[in-house]
Amino acid sequence: MGTALPRDKSDFSVAVRDPVWKHVWLTPALRDITLTAPFLRLYRIRQLGPTECAYPGATHTRASHSIGVYHLARRILDALRSRGADKWVTESGTMSFLAAALLHDLGHFPFTHSLKELPLEDHEILTARLILKEPLASAVRASGADPFMVASIIDKTGTVAPGMAADKETVFYRHLLSGVLDPDKLDYLNRDAYYCGVPYGLQDTDFILSRIMPDIDHGIVIDSRAIMSIESVLFSKYLMYRSVYWHRQVRIATAMMKKAIFAALQNGLIQSERLYEQDDEGIYGLVGSLDYPERALAIGVRERAFYRVLCEIPFRQDNPEHARLENLAIRSEAEKDIARFLAEETSLPVAFVDVIIDIPERISFESDLFVVDEGKHFTESSTVFSAGTVARFTESLRMLRVAVAPRIGKAAEGIPDIAAKLAKCLHLG
Numbered sequence: 001m002g003t004a005l006p007r008d009k010s011d012f013s014v015a016v017r018d019p020v021w022k023h024v025w026l027t028p029a030l031r032d033i034t035l036t037a038p039f040l041r042l043y044r045i046r047q048l049g050p051t052e053c054a055y056p057g058a059t060h061t062r063a064s065h066s067i068g069v070y071h072l073a074r075r076i077l078d079a080l081r082s083r084g085a086d087k088w089v090t091e092s093g094t095m096s097f098l099a100a101a102l103l104h105d106l107g108h109f110p111f112t113h114s115l116k117e118l119p120l121e122d123h124e125i126l127t128a129r130l131i132l133k134e135p136l137a138s139a140v141r142a143s144g145a146d147p148f149m150v151a152s153i154i155d156k157t158g159t160v161a162p163g164m165a166a167d168k169e170t171v172f173y174r175h176l177l178s179g180v181l182d183p184d185k186l187d188y189l190n191r192d193a194y195y196c197g198v199p200y201g202l203q204d205t206d207f208i209l210s211r212i213m214p215d216i217d218h219g220i221v222i223d224s225r226a227i228m229s230i231e232s233v234l235f236s237k238y239l240m241y242r243s244v245y246w247h248r249q250v251r252i253a254t255a256m257m258k259k260a261i262f263a264a265l266q267n268g269l270i271q272s273e274r275l276y277e278q279d280d281e282g283i284y285g286l287v288g289s290l291d292y293p294e295r296a297l298a299i300g301v302r303e304r305a306f307y308r309v310l311c312e313i314p315f316r317q318d319n320p321e322h323a324r325l326e327n328l329a330i331r332s333e334a335e336k337d338i339a340r341f342l343a344e345e346t347s348l349p350v351a352f353v354d355v356i357i358d359i360p361e362r363i364s365f366e367s368d369l370f371v372v373d374e375g376k377h378f379t380e381s382s383t384v385f386s387a388g389t390v391a392r393f394t395e396s397l398r399m400l401r402v403a404v405a406p407r408i409g410k411a412a413e414g415i416p417d418i419a420a421k422l423a424k425c426l427h428l429g
Contacts, residue, residue: 016067020191024071029143030102034067036135038106042066044279048192049112050253051244053304055196058244062105068191072183073101075209076176076220085214088169095144097173100153101183103140106130109275110283111257112245117328117361118262120272128155153177168216175219180230180369180378181208189236192244200239203232213372221370227383234365234385238393246360252306252403255358256297260287262328263294293353300405307356308409311419313428315359315398321427322400331357334426338402341425346411354405357426360398365390400428 012025033039042063051058077097081089107126109115128151130136140147152166153173176182186205193201211226264270269290278286287298300306316322325331335355343350367390371381379387402422404412412418
């Protein structure tokens, strides 16, 4: 693989003013990519979905996040090239990586990651498919990037560009774009904390960039002086999930919308392809145009008529009775059982639409960076964050919640020992 000189910095002449990173510099061709219809859709999708119900400032968009990820990707690659990555990084590869960072969320759904449990294609696959179509294919090519390489960096499955062999440079960029200290995570932690008005996600980005080193096979490695950077990212992610991403009100709002869409898909009222093109307004309009009971859930989210939580039960992945409820179809049957139970206990008409079981999706706390001077991976190094500690982050965060429509909330809350009875109803022991 040939060595390439850095692209002329004068090419990066278009400034975008960003509240988090200040000036973000793009080439005119990269700026043109942000003016295409697929990218403009990202301006109409809130980065944190309905989180503004708990944090009114959380109205930033997928577009601003994507520009931030591009900015950090460029800074990360510049740092790594100055420390040896220039030996295998090409000019086309550089621009392909920057385009991938800018476009990595192109196929993302509204309502954050809450729709990932639905029977839909992964947003990375949708993103890659859009990149290989017009108008983006030509726009990406005009920027000096290779559309197939851009798609391959984002879509690791290779389903969209099966003929595109993932060479070492492409794999290197994949590790940079998705890893422990990746530009995506560094942007969303800082950006989400900024807009929510909380301190938990803030990272010492300059220090992180000063300590990372390139590795052709693994993307980034560190020395022991950078261990605290990973510790900060891990604990910040934990705190942001606890206080923001999985805030009780946010969870209920997303669960309401998820149930509305899942019911529409199950009943054949909409096809999954209709969801892929939607923005925030579009998904409300699509669900609201249908005539079925669950559309009331979407209306409730929009009007902030949120369901009331009756009980919270720590979710245990190793408990088969808990794990089975991760299946949305089984969860729906359990909601019907609870509706019948509540109708008997309250003497009120309680329907399937009046009950929601919310279980946060599975998440991971990536921590597999190699510490070169200690000769071991992060969780085996001199950190206090052992593999067991990191695993307990997820365990402590996941909470099964049962919530009901506001009209029956007060009566249901008055049932003696309601939490224990609901747990028995769900066979949770």
